[in-house]
Amino acid sequence: MRPKLIFRLAVLATALLTAMQISADPTAAQDKKLRIAYVLHGLNDFTQTIKEGALDAGADLGVTVDVFGEAGFDVPTHIAFMESAIQAKYDAIALIPNGGDPWNTVIQTAAEAGIPLAASNNIAINSKLDLWVGQDEYKSGVLLGQEILKQLTAKDAKAGKIVIGSCFPGNPVLDARSKGLHSVLDPAGYTLTEDRDTKLDNTENYNIWDSLATANPDAVAMVGLCSLDPPNIGQVKERGGFGWLGAGYDLETPTLEAISKGFIGVSAGQQPYLQGYLPVRALVEELKSGKKITGWLEVPTDIVTAANVEEFRPREGDAAVQKTFYAKYMAEHFADLAKGARPYDDLKQPPK
Template identity: 30%
Template sequence: MFRSALVILPAVLLMAGCGAEQTSDDPPTIGFVSQNTSRDFSKEMSEGFRAGAAISGGVRTETTGPDTHDGLKQAALLRDLATRAKGGIGLSAVAPELVAEPMAQVVEQGVPVIAVAGGQVAPGSGVHLLIENDNYELGRVLADAVVERLSADSAGKIVIGSNSPAMPALDLRSLGLRERLAERLPKLQVIGPLDTGRDLGANLNTWRRLADANPDAVALLGAGDVDAINLAAVHAEKSASWLAGAFSLDAKALQGVKDGHLFATVSAEHFLKGAVAGWLLAEHAKGRPLPEGWMVSPGLLVQASNVDEVVRRQATEESRLAAARPKIDELIGSADHVRPLDQAR
C-alpha cells in the first residue's frame, strides 16, 4: 500500500519542508502546471497527477497549462495557480530557465514546488525535487533496439530528428542515441539531431523531406512525440524499408508499432511521473516531508512483443492507474531511485 511504502523510506533520503496547515473544513489545494493541454504526453501527466492525489485523498486538485508550448504563459499560470494551490504545485517546464524565477518566487511564498519532467531543474529555482526519467539512458535504450535489427557491419546513415531542440529532455535522448549508435555501429554515419518542428503538419513535411534526401538511410529516429506520429505516417506512405522509431505513447504511435511502421517507441511513462507528484504533494499537504533529489522514473520500450498489452493498459485512466500503482509504490518506497539533483540527465 502507498502509505506503508513511504513509511519504510530509508533515513538516508534527504527530506525537506513541512506540512501545509489545514482544517477539517477546508482541505488544501494542490496543483499541476503542464507543458500544454493539447498533446497526449502532457494530458497523461495531468491525469496521473489527479489520480495520485486521489489515492492519498484529503486534498483538492487543480490542473492547468498553456494550449501549446509557451514558457512565458506557463510562468504566468504558475503565479496564478500559487494564489490557490497553497498545498503545493507540480510543474513540467517547457523551458526550465524561463520558469526558474517564478518558481523561486512561489517557493519564497511558502508554496512547495516539485519539478516533473522537463529534463532538469534550472539553477535559482529554489526547487529541490525532480521527478524525471534518465533521458540519456532512454536514448541508449532506443539505440540498442536499433542495433538488434542491424548487423554490426551495416553501412549507410541514421538520421536523428527532434521536434523540440534545446529542450533538455529531448536533447539528452538525442545524445544518448548518438553516442550509443556510434559505439555499437561505428561504420554508420549518424546525422543530427535535426530540428523537425513542433507543429504537426510542418513536422510531417520535414520527415518526408529527410526521407527523400537520405535514400541510403537505414533508420530515421525521432526524439519526441510528434516525431513518432509522423515517422509512422511517412514510413507507411513510402512503404519504406528503413527503421522508424521515436518516443511516444500516443494512440497513433502505438498503432504504428502494431502496423509495423514503427519498429519501436519508447514511453517516458508520463502518467506515472504525474501520479507520483500528486501523491507526494497530497501527503506533504497533510504533514509528510518531501524528499529531495532526482527521483528517477523508469521508461518503457514498446515493440511488437508488448504493444497489445500497452494498448490495453492505455485504454482508460483506471487501467493506466492499475498498471502504475506497483511502480509508484516502488519509487516512493526506496531511496535507490533517488540521486543527487545535479546528476539529472
C-alpha cells in the same frame, strides 16, 4: 502580450480568485482541503496521461488538483499559468519547466513564498527545484539506440545515415536523449545527423518528416525525440513506401498502432502517468508530514517493439486498466518516496 493570451489569463485569474475567496470562508477553513496546482508544458495525448495521473492522485489522496495547460507548448503562456497559481496561493505546485532556465525566476518567486514545488518531465537544474520525477533521459537514449542497432543489424544495415529529429532543439532532456543515441550508434559506424528541428505543431512536424525522408533517400533510420514524432514518421513511411527503420519516443495509441503495423520499429515509453501522480503524492506527503521530500524519483523506460507491443495496449488505451496497473506498481516500487529517491544532484552530472 497577445490579446488571446490576455483573455486566457484573465479567465484563469478569475477562476483562481474564486477559489481563493471560497477558501477564505471561515466556515470552510475549519475543513480546508489541500489545493495543488499542476502546470503542464502543453496539451496533447502525451500530457493527457500526465493529467490523468495527477487527477487520480488527487482523488486517491483526498485533495483538490487543478491542472493548467494549453496546446502549443508556448513557454511564456505556461509560465504565466505558474505565476497565477502562485498568486492564488495554492498549497503546492507541480510543474513541467519546459526549456529549463526560462522558469528560474518564477520558481524563485514560488520558493520565496514558501510554496512546496515538484517538477517532472523537463528539468530546470539551475533553479531552486530539488524534487523531480522522470526517466534517466541519457539512459533512455542508450536503451533506444541499442534496440535500433539490434534491428538495423538484423536487416543487414550495418552502416549508413540516421536522421535525428527534435521538436525542441536545445531542450535539456531532448539533448540528453540524443547524446544517449550517439553513444551507441556513433561507435557502431553509423552517421547521425544533427538534431533537425521537427517543430511542436503536428502538421508542421509531419511535413518536416516528409521532407526529411525525401531529402535523405539513403537513410537507414529516422528517429524522433518527441511524442508526436513516431506517429508522423510511421505515416510518412507507410505513404512513401520507404525501407528505413522508424523509431522514437512515447506510447500513445497511434504509435502503438504504427509499431503493430511495422511502420515504427521501436519506441521508448517514459511512464507519463507516474509523472503526473508522483509529484502530487510527494507534495501531499510533504504538506501533511511537514517533512520536505527531495531528490530524483526515477521512473523506468519501456522499450516497445513488435515483439511486446500487445502487452502495452491495455495499459495505454484504457484509463481503468492504467490506474489499476500503476496502483500495484507504485505499491511495489514507490512505497517510500523519500527512501527511494536518487540524489537530485545526479541530474546535474554529465551523462555516463
